[in-house]
Amino acid sequence: MARHIESSDCYMKVRFAPSPTGYFHVGGARTAFYNWMLAKNSSGTFVLRIEDTDSERNKEEWVDGICDALSWLGITWDEGPYRQSQRLHLYLNAANELFENGFAYYCLCSRDEIDARNKEAGSTPGYDGFCRDRGLGTDSGGALRFKVPKPGETRFIDLVRGEVVFDHNHIEDFILVKSSGAPLFVLANVVDDIDMEITHVVRAEEHLPNTPKAILVFQALEKQPPTFGHVPVLVNEKRQKLSKRRDRVAVEDYRRQGIIAPAMLNYLALLGWSPKEDREFMTVSEMVDAFDMANVGHSPSFFDEKKLAHFNGVYIRALDNVEFMELSIPFIEQNPWWTGSKEDLEKFMAVAALAKERVSLLAEVSELIRPIFEEELTFDDGALQKEIKDNPNAPKIFEAVIKALSEADPFEAGTIELAVRSCSSFLDIPLRKLQAPIRVATTGTKVGLPLFETWSTLGKSVVLDRLNAQI
């Protein structure tokens, strides 16, 4: 589809304006990242604004969750976090101005009354303008509604969709201030965008129908609206918008599983956007340089955990061993066998490169390195049965390996391998068959880190003890 507008290279002041009503989710993270990239590649400003005007639904802990998650991702804000709950006077001033200038009126209708009237008249849902000309005053105790000019239409150029037109006949006179005196989203949003001099509003597509309302308010306040861009929503496997209630979407969840921040950012950036060259792995600065709203797609994207995990694996493998260990330690600390001692760190270091290649989530590291730390080995019962108890060759394999091993000196991967291979040819059992029982005996499972390196890290006496225990 032809693009009707190019995103400009000029200074952009953007904002990410989440509402703290639940876990910070991946869709929000993507929106934040897009905004952040726009600010970065225009030498602009990224504002964090917490839209907490709805005191019923907002919780302080969610605000912390948002800030923590953004910080973890490396999405830093130049201004804020502003709190709308602390700026109520600004919205009320604007509301008063709109009322004084005839752009808004007070309304006493309840939803039930409106619905009843619509039903009786056989008309479509939406406010019917009952109080429009009643001349109710500030002291009426009603809600303040914006008087949408009718007939009329509002059109604007959306950065991703091109020109969009809304007929005012389908926009009801929406509420700006509740009867309780609390300002609502559209009002607060617009007033802040004016006050903070936001130049570009990039947000999720679910806000597209709010945009003409916002533009009307900008105009009534005699301000130039910013440029808007609506990015497609993220959907689940059933192609419904990702929901905090229904779907697993919390950034925090992925972090706890061991997704690392750069992998998350890279994956998120590619959901709905792709650079011209169709590249996949990019550093943050490469993404910032390449990012362009003109290349943002138009249709919803499915958040695919499998592909995220693949990206994460690639990023983990690119880590150096020390970084890998530092990032992994929070995930292994909770194990009783991990003490964090110098010896533990040395053992971990010895297998870090091998472990790195075998995980796509940091939460998988524990299981992989557990055999080299545990005093009392935990066994996979199925593997124990199959590879040792039911294996007629097991006794002679143990006997031969124990004997060969005692001569392996120094006890290193190379000498161990020679010893084990000699058993293989001596017993005429292929190495792949021969390694199974001794692997289970010394690590508890049939899959894991390469055996010879594991043994050299474990030390000769531990290995011999574990082998002898199975005879």
Next chain:
RNA sequence: GGCCCCAUCGUCUAGCGGUCUAGGACAUCACCCUCUCACGGUGAAGACACGGGUUCGAACCCCGUUGGGGCUGCCA
């Protein structure tokens, strides 16, 4: 229901009128590598929703149909 948005392999996408017997990536399968598992390598299978136009020529432009999504709150 009304309004708006969208439509290329199962998924994320490349493609902006001829270079498309439609490219890449994830997932899947096969083979190779290999001490297990991974990693890596090679290969296979797999898509332009449908119908009309416009055009010498359409995945790309227009219209319609169908399908999906969003919104339709004194939530954001």
